[in-house]
Amino acid sequence: MTAATGIGARVLRTEDKRFLTGTGRYVDDLPLARATYAYFLRSPHAHARIKSIDVSAAAKMPGVVNIFTGKDLVDAKVGGLICGWTVKDKHGQPHKAPAHPVMAVDTVRYVGDTVAMIVANSHDEAKDAAEAIKVDYDVKPATIDLAKALDKGATEVHPEAPGNLIYDWEIGVKADVDAAFAKAAHVTKLDLVNNRLIPNAMEPRAAAAEYDKGTGHYTLWSTSQNPHVLRLILSAFVLGIPEHKLRVIAPDVGGGFGSKIFCYADETMVCWAASRVGRPIKWTAERSESFQTDCHGRDHVTHAELALDKDGKFLALKVETIANMGAYLSTFSTAVPTYLYATLLAGQYTTPLIYANVKAAVTHTAPVDAYRGAGRPEATFVIETIVSKAAAEMKIDPAELRRKNFIPSTAFPYQTPVALQYDSGNYPPIIDEAMKIADYKGFEARRAEAKSRGMLRGIGFSSYIEACGLAPSQVVGSLGAGVGQWESAQIKFNPTGNVQVMTGAHSHGQGHETTFAQLIHDKLGVPMDQIEIVHGDTATTPFGMGTYGSRSLAVGGSAIVKATEKIIAKGKKVAAHLMEASVADVEFENGTFKVAGTDKSVPLAQVVFAAYVPHNYPHADTEPGMDENAFYDPANFVYPAGTQICELEIDPETGTTEIVAFTAIDDFGNIINPMIVEGQVHGGIVQGVGQALMEGAVYDKSTGQLISGSYMDYTMPRADNFPSFKHGNKHTPCPHNPQGVKGCGEAGAIASPAAVMNAVHNALAPVGVKHVEMPATPLNVWQSIKGAQRQAAE
Amino acid sequence: MYDFAYHRPKSVADAVSLLKSKPEARAMSGGMTLIPTLKQRLARPSDVVDLGGVKELAGIKVEGNNVVVGGMTRHADVAGSAEVKAAIPALAYLAGHIGDPQVRNRGTIGGSVANNDPAADYPGAVVALNATVTTNTRKITADDFFKGLFETALADGELITSISFPKAEKAAYVKVPNPASRYAMVGVFVAKTAAGVRVAVTGAGACVFRVKAMEDALAKNFSSAAIKDIKIPFEGLNSDIHGSSEYRAHLVGVMARRAVDAANK
Structure with missing residues (x-):
């Protein structure tokens, strides 16, 4: 194909024209005739019993159309929100599943829990009425601090979860690991907190719904990453609207990072109430609501130990984690700290024995679920910080210690001790390239120069692996997933030769409309401007699982490739007929069917026209039309891997950290659009650095108020916090999908927190600092330096 | 609103x-x-008088x-x-x-x-x-x-x-911004004018304040060395998730020295 637009070309993103010129269409942009506006009254308390709710004054306020409370949902027999992944604990028992009412009935369990829905003629009138609702709360003590949530006597969040424990889960054989530790020459121990993050998508969550009384059809517009899954959950579990009577549309969506995977109370209410109100309902979260009610991410307390022999070979790894679930189990919350976390603890290494124990706890805080990387950043952080700590303790160069333990390229497919089988990879050339680009050799000279300016300079590695391209359905099914994780595609040619490609994946910033079009262009030779990628509407796209877990290209793209193969196969039959040749002699190349060894040819567009105007057509064995469907269920996860090197300087007087260089070398398999891949890596690094240095959800430990509830207090990374990134690729193609691709959407965020924190620790080691928790804010770093100075003085 | x-x-x-x-x-x-x-409904004025049209x-x-x-x-x-x-x-x-x-x-x-x-x-x-x-x-x-x-x-x-x-003979302003809001967590403005040397601190306390000890030292010797041992008491200074009062007190000293150095450049 032409280099300008085919696979491997840096094609500018088709969708950016509308995004950058303000002509995108987001949920809030919808013009719905006779629309009403919803506002949600939310709990100001982390834990309280609702003694009474008096809506009588509010109901008489100007413009108020209707007010609903949790009791109305009970009366209407509406189901609760669900957790779609059943994790079995170490005794084989399913996890505790506390009820998750769509709106609170008699108890509120976090600041932001939904108490009432006000529907009015305008947003302001709904909000005015909310202020007039009188809720009589009996405020109770709250469990906020994760480290203490499982302690005896901690206030219980749900009667169904005694001691706040959702599950006590394990992987690996503890006795074998303990035996290996007994023989170790060196043991490195690490206690860490993986800080809680708030997703902060640029577009807040929004929903709009309309009910057609004549047909009984509901249409729900939602900022969803997976509209088919949302429809399935609402239909089958929550609202009972038959699936064929509910259409879910996720139009342009401004970022998700995982937070828009889940089925939330607000969109459920908007959909349910649309038929009761009899007019369309619109709702868009205010930014403070996003802070309080979007599912948060991470939030682990972990103790880890790594056993090494005298040469630095890893013998065994032991990890104990308490994972915060928040107040209710969100859609995929239970899987994140188990199957997306502990199964990754081998990293890039041959560690033969691994044991992990994960206890999931409920607390009186917002629900916690998947957030960019989902479990894998937490795993990478544990491995990559303990490996660097071991290197420092044993006085081995951190790159050397990694190299010594890398899975050799000859060992693939490689079975880890924690269930996954890595399909491909070649790690040593990646770290070599990263060290070359980062000029690792020159670091000590740069450190000395920085010291002459009074600055502490540090360098840190993170050699990550992740499992994405979610996921082989049989595997996830055996682990408790409530859904399959294949993807779908439909390629529909129009008679005039242009093509619409329907995908079950959903783009909310990833650039599918460009990448997928490049695939079609490459496979079928159709010019880019003749291709439209259609996504996000259950009425027009085949059932699909949506976008998360870096799956869209590896799984959704593979479905598209399968569909192109069906188009070519059918086209050959039609072309053979038109060229009066045998089908076996017809070849397809660059958009043209040819008879091998002759100068006979017919372009695809002509074949398509013949298929729709089949006057001269092989009717005996070929149906008219050119419209093919494919479903693709992957044989395995895909395993992107890479090494990042972060170099930074800390001002010891103020504690401020400046990243001065950042190198990332990745193995994403074959690459369709390098520009889009770089964009994903840059964004991922920024989010990971945000976690390491800036971001952190802070709740008041006694009241449960969200202190970091606005941009005045929640530090978002900004462009001026970063240098220009150095990025490179070292491919090993994925052996089990047609394009040999791996996922790239989460890698940056998975790897970078460890690279940054290893650099922070490296920089602070000369002043005696042993450990700094994330986020390494100026205050935190300054206090760590002070603490080390105090300890040295004692 | x-x-x-x-x-x-x-x-x-x-x-x-x-x-x-x-x-x-x-x-x-x-x-x-x-x-x-x-927008946050924290104020409820009956009238807003926009001064944007007052050209003078x-x-x-x-x-x-x-x-x-x-x-x-x-x-x-x-x-x-x-x-x-x-x-x-x-x-x-x-x-x-x-x-x-x-x-x-x-x-x-x-x-x-x-x-x-x-x-x-x-x-x-x-x-x-x-x-x-x-x-x-x-x-x-x-x-x-x-x-x-x-x-x-x-x-x-x-x-x-x-x-x-x-007009100032010498002056400089240096601050450590709050990482989230980028408001001054501590900002120190040092100036040498006809009225003498003044050191004003913003961000650290409830309201801008002067540091008399630093002003006196700088009046005698306008160099950062002159104030290096002057400590600011932390009691009463602001404290939040981004900066404890001890940290702010420390930063006042650091920022003041850097401001003097900048003013001398």
Whole structure:
């Protein structure tokens, strides 16, 4: 194909024209005739019993159309929100599943829990009425601090979860690991907190719904990453609207990072109430609501130990984690700290024995679920910080210690001790390239120069692996997933030769409309401007699982490739007929069917026209039309891997950290659009650095108020916090999908927190600092330096 | 936000009479604090009097030894002003480092000073340079103007028309921004003017304050070495998730030394 637009070309993103010129269409942009506006009254308390709710004054306020409370949902027999992944604990028992009412009935369990829905003629009138609702709360003590949530006597969040424990889960054989530790020459121990993050998508969550009384059809517009899954959950579990009577549309969506995977109370209410109100309902979260009610991410307390022999070979790894679930189990919350976390603890290494124990706890805080990387950043952080700590303790160069333990390229497919089988990879050339680009050799000279300016300079590695391209359905099914994780595609040619490609994946910033079009262009030779990628509407796209877990290209793209193969196969039959040749002699190349060894040819567009105007057509064995469907269920996860090197300087007087260089070398398999891949890596690094240095959800430990509830207090990374990134690729193609691709959407965020924190620790080691928790804010770093100075003085 | 009546007077006199006739009215200059407050329903004024139409309030001029900045002058205009850069470069630098470009193109000096947010930058310059605040009724010296947390000497219906900054022999402003909001967590403005040496601290306390010990030391020897052993008591300083009072007290010392070094460059 032409280099300008085919696979491997840096094609500018088709969708950016509308995004950058303000002509995108987001949920809030919808013009719905006779629309009403919803506002949600939310709990100001982390834990309280609702003694009474008096809506009588509010109901008489100007413009108020209707007010609903949790009791109305009970009366209407509406189901609760669900957790779609059943994790079995170490005794084989399913996890505790506390009820998750769509709106609170008699108890509120976090600041932001939904108490009432006000529907009015305008947003302001709904909000005015909310202020007039009188809720009589009996405020109770709250469990906020994760480290203490499982302690005896901690206030219980749900009667169904005694001691706040959702599950006590394990992987690996503890006795074998303990035996290996007994023989170790060196043991490195690490206690860490993986800080809680708030997703902060640029577009807040929004929903709009309309009910057609004549047909009984509901249409729900939602900022969803997976509209088919949302429809399935609402239909089958929550609202009972038959699936064929509910259409879910996720139009342009401004970022998700995982937070828009889940089925939330607000969109459920908007959909349910649309038929009761009899007019369309619109709702868009205010930014403070996003802070309080979007599912948060991470939030682990972990103790880890790594056993090494005298040469630095890893013998065994032991990890104990308490994972915060928040107040209710969100859609995929239970899987994140188990199957997306502990199964990754081998990293890039041959560690033969691994044991992990994960206890999931409920607390009186917002629900916690998947957030960019989902479990894998937490795993990478544990491995990559303990490996660097071991290197420092044993006085081995951190790159050397990694190299010594890398899975050799000859060992693939490689079975880890924690269930996954890595399909491909070649790690040593990646770290070599990263060290070359980062000029690792020159670091000590740069450190000395920085010291002459009074600055502490540090360098840190993170050699990550992740499992994405979610996921082989049989595997996830055996682990408790409530859904399959294949993807779908439909390629529909129009008679005039242009093509619409329907995908079950959903783009909310990833650039599918460009990448997928490049695939079609490459496979079928159709010019880019003749291709439209259609996504996000259950009425027009085949059932699909949506976008998360870096799956869209590896799984959704593979479905598209399968569909192109069906188009070519059918086209050959039609072309053979038109060229009066045998089908076996017809070849397809660059958009043209040819008879091998002759100068006979017919372009695809002509074949398509013949298929729709089949006057001269092989009717005996070929149906008219050119419209093919494919479903693709992957044989395995895909395993992107890479090494990042972060170099930074800390001002010891103020504690401020400046990243001065950042190198990332990745193995994403074959690459369709390098520009889009770089964009994903840059964004991922920024989010990971945000976690390491800036971001952190802070709740008041006694009241449960969200202190970091606005941009005045929640530090978002900004462009001026970063240098220009150095990025490179070292491919090993994925052996089990047609394009040999791996996922790239989460890698940056998975790897970078460890690279940054290893650099922070490296920089602070000369002043005696042993450990700094994330986020390494100026205050935190300054206090760590002070603490080390105090300890040295004692 | 709650409903309110909106006015856009063209003169100071009209603005003042509107403010006096409506007891629940609020004046708005850049709106950088008022608008977010209204959006969060934390304020409920009956009337908002937008000073954006009062042309006489905006502008910069040099009068003898003073730079006079009109109350409605935007931060970006102060930052970019050739007169300010020539007369008091530290003031232009300060204005150029307030918030972000959007804030600098909307926010005004009068609004910032009248609001007296403890983390605002301008109060540091007003106090350190010993500026004079001119209102529609009187002149107020810097030391008399700032009274406490969000509290100033301004009476109801009194508007800042201009602020007059004496030129400085040496001056510099250095701050550590709050990582999230980028307001000053600690900002120190050091100035050597005809009135002597002044060290004004913003962000650290409830209100801008001077550090007398540093001023005395610097009056004798205007070098960072002269103040290196002067410690600020942390009791009573601001404390939040981004900075404890101990950290802020420490930063006052660091920022003061860096400001003196910058002023000497």
